[in-house]
Each structure stands twice: as C-alpha cells, then as structure tokens.
Amino acid sequence: MAIRGLGFALFALPLLCPAAPADFFEQRIRPLFVKRCQGCHTIDKLSSAAVVPGNPEASVLYQAVARTHAKLQMPPTGKLPDAEIADLARWITEGAVIPAAPPPGKPSSWAFSALPQPAPVNIDAQLAKQRNEAKLTPNPRADKRTLLRRVTYDLTGLPPTPAELAAFDADRSPDAFAKVVDRLLASPHYGERWARHWLDLARYADGQLGASSDTPYPNAYRYRDWVIHALNADRPYNEFARAQIAAEKPEDLAALGFQALGHGANDQLDVTTRTFLGLTVACAQCHDHKYDPIPTKDYYSLLGVFKSSKVHEHPLADEATVKAYQDHKKRIDDAKFALERFVQLQAADLAELLARQTAQYLTAKTADGLDPEIFARWQAYLKGPAKDHPFLENTTPEKFQALVNRIFADRRGMEERNFVKLGGTKGLRDESTRQWTNLESLPILEYYLWRDLASDPYNKDFFSFAGGIYYFGEKEIDRWLSPLWKAEHDRLRRELKELQDTLPKQYPFLHTLRDADKPANAKVAIRGDEQNLGEEVPRHFLTALCDSEPAPFTKGSGRAELADAILGHPLTARVIVNRVWQGHFGAGIVASASNFGQLGERPTHPALLDALAAEFIADGWSLKRLHRRIVLTDAYAMSSAYTAANAQIDPENKLLWRANLKPRLDAEALRDSLLAVAGQLDRTAGGPAQPLADTFHRRTVYGYVGRTKPDPSLALFDFPNPNNPAEKRTVTLGPMQRLYFLNNSFVARQAEAFTQRLTGDDRTKIQQAYQTLYLRAPREEEITMGLQFLQQSGGAWPQYAQVLMTATEFTAVN
Amino acid sequence: MLRRDILKGIGGSLGMLGMAHAAAPGPHFAPKAKRVIFLFLNGGMSQVDTFDPKPVLDQRDGQPMPGPKLQTDRAAGNLMKSPFRFARHGQSGLPVSEIFPKLAKRADDLCVIRSMHSDNGNHGPSLLMMNCGHNLPGRPSMGSWLTYGLGTDNHNLPGFVVLCPGYPVLGPQLWDSAFLPATYQGTHLLTKESGPEKILQNIRNAKLSLGEQERQLALLDRLNAGYLQQLGHEPQMEASIASMEVAFRMQTEAPEIFNISNEPEAIRARYGDHEFGRGCLMALRLAEKGVRMVQVYFGNFQPWDSHDDIRVHSKLAQAADGPIAALLEDLKQRGMFDDTLVVIGSEFGRTPMIQNSGLERVGNGRDHNVHGFTTVLAGGGVKGGMAYGATDEFGYKAVENKVHVHDLQATILHLMGLDHTRLTYRYSGRDYRLTDVGGHVVKPVLA
Structure with missing residues (x-):
C-alpha cells in the first residue's frame, strides 16, 4: 500500500x-x-x-x-x-x-532485564504466595497411579507398565518419586520425547517442500539423532544452542541441520530468533516492529549474518571420494548434453532434407519409391483433424513445396542467429541466459506448419504434440544415419550408459551452514521488497538487547558472535526455562512461549521465572536437572480434580491450583502407546526415517516427516505443519479423529496384538487388560460390561480391546 | 442413550469441535452468500484474450510497448494481438472472447473485475497471495479462515474441500490452516479418484459391520461416561466424546455425496468427461450439502501458464467453458445461485507482450503479469453483467478502480458476512488476518 x-x-x-x-x-x-x-x-x-x-x-x-x-x-x-x-x-x-525507542542500555521490557543473583529456588513457596493472595486452595496430591502415568508421559512420551507401578507402590521411602524421575531421565526415551518438542520449534522435516511430493533429504535424520543424543547426554543448553547456530567441532556439525533444513536466510533468521530469544524479529522484515524495539535495520543486520552463511552439504567421506563423485556427475551431465545435441542436429538436418520431397509425398498414391513410414505418416496427417495452419488449403503441391522450402530456410537462419545470441553452447546450457534472451521465431502459423513437419514431440501446459512427420528421434534416427554417424551415435550412447551405470551411491553428508567466501552486509529491503534496496547495514546483534551501541560482527559471517550474543543475554535462559515448564504444566509461565515481546503474554509468575532462569545458568545450563526441579514440586504432583470454588476465582488455572488435564495424547504418544501396550513397540534408536506404515513399529519420532504431505494420521492429531515453527501443539478433538479409532487398520492391528498378550478366562483377561491399559483393576460393573460385550459379539476380543484402547481413560492424561 | 443426551446438550457446531475454538467468531453481519466455489484456473489466465479486450493490440501488433518497462518474469518482447475475437453478449453487452462461448451466454450473470493486481510475478508467491493473503508461506488459506469464521453447515463433511486431479503448484500450502487449528485445513480430494474410501480417510471399516460398530460405540459410551464422572466438570471432554456419534453417521452419509454417478446422465454430460468438469459437478453437490468453501483447481501443476503459445488458451477454455456454464446454470436451477459466490480466476494474468525467450519453443506466448489481470465473480451478492475497473490501453497495468488481491479477499469475506479486519487469530503474540494490513471491500460490485 x-x-x-x-x-x-x-x-x-x-x-x-x-x-x-x-x-x-x-x-x-x-x-x-x-x-x-x-x-x-x-x-x-x-x-x-x-x-x-x-x-x-x-x-x-x-x-x-x-x-x-x-x-x-x-x-x-x-x-x-x-x-x-x-x-x-x-x-x-x-x-x-x-x-x-529505548536507548541502548535501558531495557524496555521485563524480559530483557538482568536476572537476579542465583539462589536455590523454592518453587512451591513462590507458587503458594500468589495462590494464597488469590485465596485459592491447592488440590491435594494425586494418587501414585495418576502421578506415575503423568510423569512417564511427560518425560518419555510412553505409558508406564503395571510392573513400574508396582515398584513405585512398594517403595515407601520419601524419595520414591525422585527415584522414578531419575529412572525416566536416564531412559533413552527421554531424549526421544523432548527432541520431538525441539523438532517442533526447529520446523524439522525429512524432505524438501514440493508441489506434489517431497524431495527427501536422506541425511536429515542425522540432525534429528544429534538432538536426541544431545538431550540424552544432557549437553548443557548453552552448548546445545551454540552448536545449532554456529557449530565448529566436527562432532557437532550435524546440529546445523537446525539452520540448513529450511528455506533460506529469512527463514533461518526467523527460526533462530523465535526459538532462542522468543522474539518475532521477522515482523521487522517489512517495517519497524510495531510493538517491540526492533527496527527494520536490525532485521537486515541479522540477515547479513545469515546471507553470509551458505547451506553446505558437509561430506562424511574423504576428499577423494567426494571429488570422484562430483566429477562423475558432471561427466554424466556432459555426456547427456552431447548425446541430446547430436540427435537434435542430426534430426534437424534430416528433416530439412526430407522436407524437400514434400510435393512427392503429397501427390503419391502409393509408397513406391518413397519411404513407407513417412508416406504412412503423411496419409494419417492428411486424414487427421483440422490443422492449426491454413497452408494446405487452396494450394498446389508445387506452391506448397516452395512454401515449405522457404520456411525451413527461414527457420535455419533463425536457429543460427539465435545460437549466436545465446552465446553458443554455453548459453544454450544455461537456463538463466535462455530466460533473459529474446529470440527470433517464425510467425505463429508458419511455426505450426514447421512444427507439424519437423518438431520433436512435446508435452506442455495442457497441450501435447506427438512429433512431426519428418522427425526421427534418439530411438529411430539410426536407420537414416551413415555408418560413420551411426558409429558416433552408438559411441555417445555407450559412453552415457557406462557413466550412469558406474555412478556410485552418493556419500553420506550433513546439512550444515558454512561462512561464505566473502561475507557481506545486507541492504535494507524497503517494505520487504528485495527489488527496492536501501542502505547497507553492518552485521550486528539486536540493538535492544545490547547494553551499548551494538558492535559490528567481524569474524566471518558473524554467526559465532551471534551465538555468543544470544547466549549472553538473559532472555535466552528465560525462554528455555519457560519451554520446559510448559512441557510439564501444559502452559508456560509466559503462555506465548515463542513471544516474550510486548505482544506476548505477561508472565503469571515473573519472579519465579527469573529465579529459575538464574538458577538454571548457575547450575551449568543442565536441562535434566531443570526437569527434576520442576517435576519434584508439590505443584506438579497435584490432582487435576475440578473444584468449583477455585474455578470461580481462576478458571484458567493460571495460578496452578490444580494439575492441567491433557485431554488427548499427542500424535506420537498416541501411536507409541498403542504399540507399547500391544507389546509391539520396537525400541531401536536412531537411523534413517521411514514411512509410518502399519508395519513400522518403531517410535513415531523415527518416522518420515513430510513437508508437502504430512502423514495423514499425524496430521489428524494436530502434528504441526513443519513449514512453520510450532511453540505449542494445538489440541483438537473431532469426528475425523474418531473415525481413525473406529476404522484405521493400525488401531485394529494393535488391538489384535494386544489381545494375543492376554491369557486365561475372559474375566482374567479383562483384569489383565485393565491393568495394562489403565494401571488399575476393573470395577465389578466394568467386568460385567465386558463379559456382556464378549457374549453379544461372539467372543470378539479384538473388538472389545479396540474399545478399551480408544476409551478416554487411555487417550487422556489427568 | 448417553451420547445422544450429550449431543442434545451441546447442540451446535459439532463438526468443527476444536478444543481451542468451539464456537465460530462470525458472522459479523447478515451474509449475502453462504458458501464459496472458487474455480481456480491455475497458471495464469490471460486477460486480453478472455475478458479484457484491447483493440489497440490489433493496431500495434509487433510494435514495442511504449512507456516505462515494468518488472516481468523473463525477457519480454513486442506487443502481440489476441488471436481470438471478442463479441458483446447478453443485455449488458459484456464482451467475452470467442473461446468461452457457453459462458458468454451467461454474461449477464458475470461480474468481471478487470483491474486486479498482485505483488509478485512468480507463481508460488502469487498463488500464496491469492489463497492465503501473503507472498510467503505460513499463513492460513481463505477457506480455512472462512470455516474458522463461520463453522460449517454440515457436521458430516469437512467444511473446506479442495478438488484437483492431483496437485497444483505448491500443493497443500494453498489450503493450509497454518496456525489456525488443524480442523480448518482444506480437505484435498483427488478428482481422478472415484471411491469414497480413497477420498475420506478412515471412512470405511475393512472388517466390521455397522452393527458391530454400533455395539462398540455403546460400550465406549458407558466407559467414557464412567471416566467423565470421575473427572468431574470437563465440558471439552464431554464434547469430544460426543463427536463419536458424528463420526459414526459420517460413515454412511459422506460416501453418498461423493458419488457423482448418482447424478442423472443428462446432468453429467453437460460437465463433460474431464477432471475439471467432474470437479465442478462435485463442487455443486458439496455446496448443496452445506460445505462452506469448495475450491476446484483446473488441473495439475499450472495448465494456464501459456508462455509458449497463447493459442493453447483456446484448448484450455474449451475444457473450462462448459463445466463453468453448467455449474452456474445448475446453481440457478437448484435455487442456490443467489447465495453461492462463484469466483473464477488465476493467481495472475499475462502480458500483452509476446514472450519469446530461449526457454520457449513456439514463440507465441505471454509471460506472467501481476500488474493487471481479471477475476470473474458470479452469484451470491454481486452485480451481474458488469465490468469493474480497467487496465491501461494495452491491458498491461490496472489503472482505474484498482483491486488488489487483498481487496478481493475483503470483498469475498464481506459477502460471507465477515468483516476482514475483525476476523483475526492470535498467533505468536500477534493478531493475524487474511488481508494482512490491507484490503478494502469493493463496494461497487455488491448487488
């Protein structure tokens, strides 16, 4: 506008x-x-x-x-x-x-201010203070069954087993729950669960966006596995973050998949600032940020950093292997071009020669003395539908022949001039040169005549052409070639085939970034329009997050300096602490987990968040210990029961008077749980992504994530679109999901497998089923209901099991 | 029975049950149209060869275009006249090109906006702009906004359906719900498929009969009721459980609707045995059943992208003309024309100049053009038999009563009873809307 x-x-x-x-x-x-x-x-x-x-x-x-x-x-x-x-x-x-705009050094927002001195934080005391002020009564502690189910899903995304509950029940020591938490944090499934949360932020996918299907990134999983491994190893968060912005150590290069598995510099800037800083810097791409102190210039200061970083496929192979592969591919391209060009030129010469006999073909009654195939083509053409040109009407063979000769001569001259215009073979092979070169062409009606006689077949934009009467392509031209030319054709074909047959499988590589040879500042694109460039701005950090005038980045692209700046700012710790909190309580202390700016939500417990962030840094940025501090609180262990008096004061439970109910397992937990209870879960870790077929029994995090077409079952359960970073999953509950439970073959298979695990008479089996699925014994009326169903259905156990596995008690977490 | 009690209790928009947004925020005022059918001639329909005649091109054929050069996608050559003739039609005398003979007979129903313009001359960004209101990916599509804003009139069907033989360029991004809840995402159906099982996932059970499922549902109801009782007051959970009943009903009702062989042969014949025709007929049936928005892509990839040879437009129009005219006719015949908004158009138009770059073989085509193009509206709440706005004398650039894509979107939302500035959704701390920060309702086209 x-x-x-x-x-x-x-x-x-x-x-x-x-x-x-x-x-x-x-x-x-x-x-x-x-x-x-x-x-x-x-x-x-x-x-x-x-x-x-x-x-x-x-x-x-x-x-x-x-x-x-x-x-x-x-x-x-x-x-x-x-x-x-x-x-x-x-x-x-x-x-x-x-x-x-806030002068440097003067923070404009609570989120940008310095953190307090670190000290051990009593989370429950801080929560109690605000709760008491609001006159809320906290819920009592949930029973052990509920608590075990909650914490096992939160930390590993899998259901607990009856044996795990029995052990927890039997342990009467005061630190019984702490032992459970330590067991879960030490499990490799912890990393799988929390990596998936991180991959939501990283808009991770295993392929590249396409119109109808992905171009798979066969090596993308190396980033996914790096994240899982780093979390399981409890790599300090500052190292974890730095690696994903500016990894230098060879063992961390895979982390740069965070940047490279996306779509360009603007996207990298957006995902980096949103994930680590919780700021929507991307708003400043077109205009000064309307709410946060982020001027457009700052956007382009950061953009310069990412534009000076190039996506690089870092080979996991020695130099010689890489070079051999690249050279080989180039030789294939060259051989392909040589073969195509040979056929093109031969076909053009041939058509021109044959075209001189046009009058003979037009007048001949039989193929005598003519080429039978061409004669047949002419016959078919003359009988065929109306022509796109008028030249066969009201003409004589002689006049028509003369016209054809003239058009072919014109065409030949044009081809030669066009070849020069394009700059010869080099230009001919370069798409951009061809795009921007205006060429000569025949007037359209003459073109149609020429096409009908000599063009190769083509299929474009709703229109296809089967090939001209005098056209002979790669497969059929040989019979027209002299022995010498034929030998040449064979040689070119052989050469290409040999090269194609001997191309080795591409070496494995990592999706990374590396600094451009000549790092450069970006220019401000006025109102985001890259064709309307303004002043050049130096590469530096966001002005609002600097104590003084931001210092220009000087080392390479500046990514390492950017990582330092991000990790040196208190916002970064606040943002990650809040994300972990959100993962356990269902809502963050700041509800907008990726927006700590003016338009984000205000923190419900600002002092608590600050204290936790300070302690997190002082504790060496350990995520596992942060999880432990959070889930070992009384607040985490509360029951989720509804109380009207509390709900009247705080209907959204912002002050945490109860545990938040999770109304439905997310897509991965749901699928993994069905496999787990059915005894079908394959716990192998890592490796290339595979489609989520019914027969794929590994954890869902190892399934293929498509950008173009998400797996339909995942999408049905609100798996986030990997083209956008997702700070939180939406939870929808609708009939299409119910159809999944009713009819999807995966669910039916797991119900059947689950049934196989049960032994004894129906009553015993019902008891086993309830223990495995719900971690409790069935009530007497539930047994009766089950027996009744089995009786009416003629003992259809899989049908019964399917009902138990889709009941809300199994699919919700309270 | 329990689940029926729950159903009764919550009434309303079950099909759209989402935790986050159970109730639709709209309509904001009385709508003129209840549904939208968007016939997308993907690739870029040339305005000067269809609905925006420019006699000057006949006079200046082969001459350079005077005036300053605007940004085009590739090297652009001299002016090129249209190979097609125009004639005036209907009482309104609206000019329509000869390549749309059947649609021309409905000229008095058409509202031709000749002054459309957009921002970026590539297919991807322009497709996103037309569908999602922004050049870059990541914004919800118009159909998602409409279903989010208005809910659905049929709980047994998706509220927003996209029909295409396969995929247009960019594919699912064009019907994405982005940050809106996933419920509002377009349901993409392949018009080349016929069986409902292939169209709606999980709609059929391979093994169990409906009777067996009914028994499962009865048990499930009782189990869930027991669990809910323990939880106490959880209205969202109650609603979710009720959606089971809807799912059960969908199994029998939805497949019926997708089965176009139910239509009499005489009707099917008018739509032709072509995927776009079948798409138009399916759109009619879906609209009839209360689907909020149906989008029919003309074909896979971008068929209307006539860089090479503008005469191919006549072949494209031949496939589009009959079905569009039949759809308008049948909407009238079924009493739905007045409250169904039909949109016919592309992501952009084409240049009045020839494109003859080294990428093309024929040398008689036209390049992309975002500076001026045509979109046609018909039905629900728009004036028929009118041309609105104008391009310059060559048909290159919109100059009079310019209509930006955001203005078109604001107008479509307005006709559906939604104020485009009030239909917002908070994501990542900001209120987003379809029309970004632009858009004005084009009042003169309103009936």
Whole structure:
C-alpha cells in the first residue's frame, strides 16, 4: 500500500517522557495508531503542525479524527469511536509524549532485564504466595497411579507398565518419586520425547517442500539423532544452542541441520530468533516492529549474518571420494548434453532434407519409391483433424513445396542467429541466459506448419504434440544415419550408459551452514521488497538487547558472535526455562512461549521465572536437572480434580491450583502407546526415517516427516505443519479423529496384538487388560460390561480391546 | 442413550469441535452468500484474450510497448494481438472472447473485475497471495479462515474441500490452516479418484459391520461416561466424546455425496468427461450439502501458464467453458445461485507482450503479469453483467478502480458476512488476518 502523505508523517517529537504518559502511550495510543493509521502512515515522524502538545484543538491530527478540520477527515473509512478520540485528546493534553525507542542500555521490557543473583529456588513457596493472595486452595496430591502415568508421559512420551507401578507402590521411602524421575531421565526415551518438542520449534522435516511430493533429504535424520543424543547426554543448553547456530567441532556439525533444513536466510533468521530469544524479529522484515524495539535495520543486520552463511552439504567421506563423485556427475551431465545435441542436429538436418520431397509425398498414391513410414505418416496427417495452419488449403503441391522450402530456410537462419545470441553452447546450457534472451521465431502459423513437419514431440501446459512427420528421434534416427554417424551415435550412447551405470551411491553428508567466501552486509529491503534496496547495514546483534551501541560482527559471517550474543543475554535462559515448564504444566509461565515481546503474554509468575532462569545458568545450563526441579514440586504432583470454588476465582488455572488435564495424547504418544501396550513397540534408536506404515513399529519420532504431505494420521492429531515453527501443539478433538479409532487398520492391528498378550478366562483377561491399559483393576460393573460385550459379539476380543484402547481413560492424561 | 443426551446438550457446531475454538467468531453481519466455489484456473489466465479486450493490440501488433518497462518474469518482447475475437453478449453487452462461448451466454450473470493486481510475478508467491493473503508461506488459506469464521453447515463433511486431479503448484500450502487449528485445513480430494474410501480417510471399516460398530460405540459410551464422572466438570471432554456419534453417521452419509454417478446422465454430460468438469459437478453437490468453501483447481501443476503459445488458451477454455456454464446454470436451477459466490480466476494474468525467450519453443506466448489481470465473480451478492475497473490501453497495468488481491479477499469475506479486519487469530503474540494490513471491500460490485 502506498504511504500517503498528510502533509506530515506521524511521530517524531523528540520529547522526554515522564513514566505515566509513556505507559499511557504504549497501552492506549500506540495500539490505536497501529490499528487505525499505520495501514497508510509511517510511524516515524510527527510534525509540529500535526500535534501541538497540550492543545488537542490546535492539533491537525486531533481535528482530523474529531472531524472538526475543514477538509481533513481521518481515518477515511469512518469516524473513530468516541473513546479512542478521547484517548487521543488526553494524550495530546498530557504533552503528546512518545517514548523514544529505548536507548541502548535501558531495557524496555521485563524480559530483557538482568536476572537476579542465583539462589536455590523454592518453587512451591513462590507458587503458594500468589495462590494464597488469590485465596485459592491447592488440590491435594494425586494418587501414585495418576502421578506415575503423568510423569512417564511427560518425560518419555510412553505409558508406564503395571510392573513400574508396582515398584513405585512398594517403595515407601520419601524419595520414591525422585527415584522414578531419575529412572525416566536416564531412559533413552527421554531424549526421544523432548527432541520431538525441539523438532517442533526447529520446523524439522525429512524432505524438501514440493508441489506434489517431497524431495527427501536422506541425511536429515542425522540432525534429528544429534538432538536426541544431545538431550540424552544432557549437553548443557548453552552448548546445545551454540552448536545449532554456529557449530565448529566436527562432532557437532550435524546440529546445523537446525539452520540448513529450511528455506533460506529469512527463514533461518526467523527460526533462530523465535526459538532462542522468543522474539518475532521477522515482523521487522517489512517495517519497524510495531510493538517491540526492533527496527527494520536490525532485521537486515541479522540477515547479513545469515546471507553470509551458505547451506553446505558437509561430506562424511574423504576428499577423494567426494571429488570422484562430483566429477562423475558432471561427466554424466556432459555426456547427456552431447548425446541430446547430436540427435537434435542430426534430426534437424534430416528433416530439412526430407522436407524437400514434400510435393512427392503429397501427390503419391502409393509408397513406391518413397519411404513407407513417412508416406504412412503423411496419409494419417492428411486424414487427421483440422490443422492449426491454413497452408494446405487452396494450394498446389508445387506452391506448397516452395512454401515449405522457404520456411525451413527461414527457420535455419533463425536457429543460427539465435545460437549466436545465446552465446553458443554455453548459453544454450544455461537456463538463466535462455530466460533473459529474446529470440527470433517464425510467425505463429508458419511455426505450426514447421512444427507439424519437423518438431520433436512435446508435452506442455495442457497441450501435447506427438512429433512431426519428418522427425526421427534418439530411438529411430539410426536407420537414416551413415555408418560413420551411426558409429558416433552408438559411441555417445555407450559412453552415457557406462557413466550412469558406474555412478556410485552418493556419500553420506550433513546439512550444515558454512561462512561464505566473502561475507557481506545486507541492504535494507524497503517494505520487504528485495527489488527496492536501501542502505547497507553492518552485521550486528539486536540493538535492544545490547547494553551499548551494538558492535559490528567481524569474524566471518558473524554467526559465532551471534551465538555468543544470544547466549549472553538473559532472555535466552528465560525462554528455555519457560519451554520446559510448559512441557510439564501444559502452559508456560509466559503462555506465548515463542513471544516474550510486548505482544506476548505477561508472565503469571515473573519472579519465579527469573529465579529459575538464574538458577538454571548457575547450575551449568543442565536441562535434566531443570526437569527434576520442576517435576519434584508439590505443584506438579497435584490432582487435576475440578473444584468449583477455585474455578470461580481462576478458571484458567493460571495460578496452578490444580494439575492441567491433557485431554488427548499427542500424535506420537498416541501411536507409541498403542504399540507399547500391544507389546509391539520396537525400541531401536536412531537411523534413517521411514514411512509410518502399519508395519513400522518403531517410535513415531523415527518416522518420515513430510513437508508437502504430512502423514495423514499425524496430521489428524494436530502434528504441526513443519513449514512453520510450532511453540505449542494445538489440541483438537473431532469426528475425523474418531473415525481413525473406529476404522484405521493400525488401531485394529494393535488391538489384535494386544489381545494375543492376554491369557486365561475372559474375566482374567479383562483384569489383565485393565491393568495394562489403565494401571488399575476393573470395577465389578466394568467386568460385567465386558463379559456382556464378549457374549453379544461372539467372543470378539479384538473388538472389545479396540474399545478399551480408544476409551478416554487411555487417550487422556489427568 | 448417553451420547445422544450429550449431543442434545451441546447442540451446535459439532463438526468443527476444536478444543481451542468451539464456537465460530462470525458472522459479523447478515451474509449475502453462504458458501464459496472458487474455480481456480491455475497458471495464469490471460486477460486480453478472455475478458479484457484491447483493440489497440490489433493496431500495434509487433510494435514495442511504449512507456516505462515494468518488472516481468523473463525477457519480454513486442506487443502481440489476441488471436481470438471478442463479441458483446447478453443485455449488458459484456464482451467475452470467442473461446468461452457457453459462458458468454451467461454474461449477464458475470461480474468481471478487470483491474486486479498482485505483488509478485512468480507463481508460488502469487498463488500464496491469492489463497492465503501473503507472498510467503505460513499463513492460513481463505477457506480455512472462512470455516474458522463461520463453522460449517454440515457436521458430516469437512467444511473446506479442495478438488484437483492431483496437485497444483505448491500443493497443500494453498489450503493450509497454518496456525489456525488443524480442523480448518482444506480437505484435498483427488478428482481422478472415484471411491469414497480413497477420498475420506478412515471412512470405511475393512472388517466390521455397522452393527458391530454400533455395539462398540455403546460400550465406549458407558466407559467414557464412567471416566467423565470421575473427572468431574470437563465440558471439552464431554464434547469430544460426543463427536463419536458424528463420526459414526459420517460413515454412511459422506460416501453418498461423493458419488457423482448418482447424478442423472443428462446432468453429467453437460460437465463433460474431464477432471475439471467432474470437479465442478462435485463442487455443486458439496455446496448443496452445506460445505462452506469448495475450491476446484483446473488441473495439475499450472495448465494456464501459456508462455509458449497463447493459442493453447483456446484448448484450455474449451475444457473450462462448459463445466463453468453448467455449474452456474445448475446453481440457478437448484435455487442456490443467489447465495453461492462463484469466483473464477488465476493467481495472475499475462502480458500483452509476446514472450519469446530461449526457454520457449513456439514463440507465441505471454509471460506472467501481476500488474493487471481479471477475476470473474458470479452469484451470491454481486452485480451481474458488469465490468469493474480497467487496465491501461494495452491491458498491461490496472489503472482505474484498482483491486488488489487483498481487496478481493475483503470483498469475498464481506459477502460471507465477515468483516476482514475483525476476523483475526492470535498467533505468536500477534493478531493475524487474511488481508494482512490491507484490503478494502469493493463496494461497487455488491448487488
């Protein structure tokens, strides 16, 4: 949209601002400008005619919105609500204060401020304080069965077994639950579970977006496995993060899949800032961030870093192998081109020769003395449907022959001139040269005649052409070639085939980034338009997150310096601590886990988040110990029971008076659980991704994640679209999911396998089933229900098991 | 029976049950149209050869285009006249090219917007702009916004259906729900498939009869009821359990609707034995059953992308003309024309200049053009027999009453009873909408 001039632009009064009016501006006026004016007006300059501080009536801005100005009426779409006009009046009366972008060193947001001194944190005490103030009564501790199920799903994404519950039940020591937690954190399944959370953020997929199918990245899994391994090894988070931005050690290069398995510099910038800093820097691609202190220039400062980093397939093979493979591929390309060009030129010469006999073919009654195949082609052509050219009407064989000769001669001349225009063979092989070279061509009707006689077959855009009468291609041209040319044709064919047959399988490689040979600053793309470039900006960190003027990055692309800057900022620890919290409580202390900016949610427990972040850093950035601190709280162990009195005060459970119910297992936990209870889960770790077929019994995290077509069952259960980073899964519950439980063959297979595990009479089997699926004994009426069903269905155990496995008690976690 | 009690209790929009958004935020005001059928002529229909005649091109055929050069995708040559003739049709005298003879007979139903423009001359970004309101991937599609905003009128069918023989360029991104809940994603059906099992996943059980399933459901109800009782007050869970009943019903009702062989032979014949024709007929049936938006892609990849030879447009139009005219006719005949909005158009148009770059073989084609193109509306709430806006004398650039893609989207939403500035969704801390920060309703086309 065009920036419309009002004779003034909004905003540029350099005023010093007392705190209250500045807050009023941020809370009421900035949103108003954004909503009502910024579609057309820029927010950077405000002339003194527009706003006279202290005097709304004299301010053109006010006159325009209040509709008291003689000509100017804003906004043109209709008068603002009275309340907004009153806000504007109040703002101007109070001095029309606009807080300047925060000067370096002065944090603008709670999230950017320094962390407190680290100290051991009593999470429960901090939660209790706010709960008490709100007069909420916390729920009692959940029973051991509920707690074991909750923590096992949260830490490993798998259901606990009856034996695990029995052991937990039998352990009466005060640290019985801590032992369970330590067991789960030590399990390799912990890394698989939490890697999947991370892969959601990393918009991970095993293939590249295509129109109808993915181009698979056969080596993408090496990044996925790196994440799983790093989490299982409890690599400190600062190392874990740094590796994914600027890995240097060979054993960590796989981590750069975080960057490389995406789509370009803008995407890398977005996913990096969103994941590690919880900021939507990408908003500043087209305009200064409307809410956070991120100017467009900062976006391009960071973009310079990513544009100076190139996607690189880092070979896991020696140099000689790589070179041999690349050379071999190039030789195939060359051989292919040589063969195609040979056939093209021969076919063109042949068609031109044959075209001179056109009059004979037109007049002949039989193929005598002519080539029978061409004669047959002519016969078919003359009988065929209406032609795209008029030249066969009202003509004589002689006239037609003359026309054909002339058109072929014209065409030959054009081809030669076009070849020169393109710059010879080199240009001919270069798509971009061809795209930008205007060539000569025959007038369209003459082209159609030439095409019908001499063109190779083609199939484009809803139109296909089977090949001209005089056209003989690769497979059929040999009979026209002299022995010498034929030998040459054979040689070219043989050479190509030999090369193709001997191409070795491509060596394995890692998807990484490496610094460009010549790192360079980016230029600001005005309003995000890359064809409209403004000034060049140095590569540096976000101004708002620096204590002073940001120092330009000087080493290579600057990625290593960017990683240092990100990890040196307190925001980074706050963001990851909040993500872990969200993973356990269902909601983060900051509910918008990837937006800690002005438009994100405010923290429910800011002091707690800060204290946890400080402790996390002091504790050496250990994620496992952070999990432990969180799940060993009383708050985590509360029951999820609903109490009306509490719900009235805090219906969203923001102050954690109960545990949050998880109404449905996510896609992976659901599939893994069905396999686990059926005794079918293959616990092998790592390796190339495979399609999630019914017969694929490994954990879902090892299944193929498609960008173009997500696995339909995963998508059905809200698996996030891997083209966008996902900070949290949405949870939908709908009939299409119910159809899955009713009819999907995978569910039926697992129900059948589950049935095979049960032994004894029906009553005993029902008891076993309840223990395995729900970790409890069935009530008497439940046994009766089961027996009744089995009786009515003629003992259809798989049908019964399917019901038990799709019941809410199995698919929800309370 | 318990699940029926629950159903009664919660009434409303079961088909769209989502935890996050059980109730649709719209409509904001009385709608003119209840549903949208978007016939997407993917690849880029040339405006100067179809609905935007430019006699100047006949006079200046082969001459260079005067004036400043606008950004094109590839090397552009001289002006090229249309190989097709135009004639005026209907009482309105709306000019339509000879390649759409049947549609021309319905000229008085058509609202031709000749002043469309978009932002980026490549297929990908322009397809995203037309479908999702932004040049880059990651935004929800119009159908997702509509179903999110309005819910569905049929709980037994998806609210947003996309029909294509296979896939257009970019494929599923064009009907993505992005950050809207996944329920609102378009359901992509292959028009080349016929059996309902291939169309709706999990719609049939390979082994169990409906009677056996009924027995399973009865048991499941009782188990879930017991569990819910223990949980206490959890309305979302109750609703989720109720969706089982809907699923059960879908098994019998949905396959019926997809079976176009139910239509009389006389009707099927008018749509032709072509995938686009079958798509149009299926769209009619789906619209009839309350599907909120049906999008029919003309074909796989991008058939209308006539870089090589603009005459191919006549072959494309031959396949499109009959089905579109039949669809308009049948909507009328079934009393649905007035509340069904039909949109006919492409991601962009084509240049009035010839494209004859080294990539092409024929040398009689036209390149992409985002500076000016045509979109045709018909039905629900728009004026018929009118042309709105204009391109310059060559048909290159929209100059009069310009309509940006966001304006078209704002207008479509408006006709469906939604204010495009109020239909928002908060994601990652920001309120997003289909029209980004733009869009004005094109009031003069409203009936």
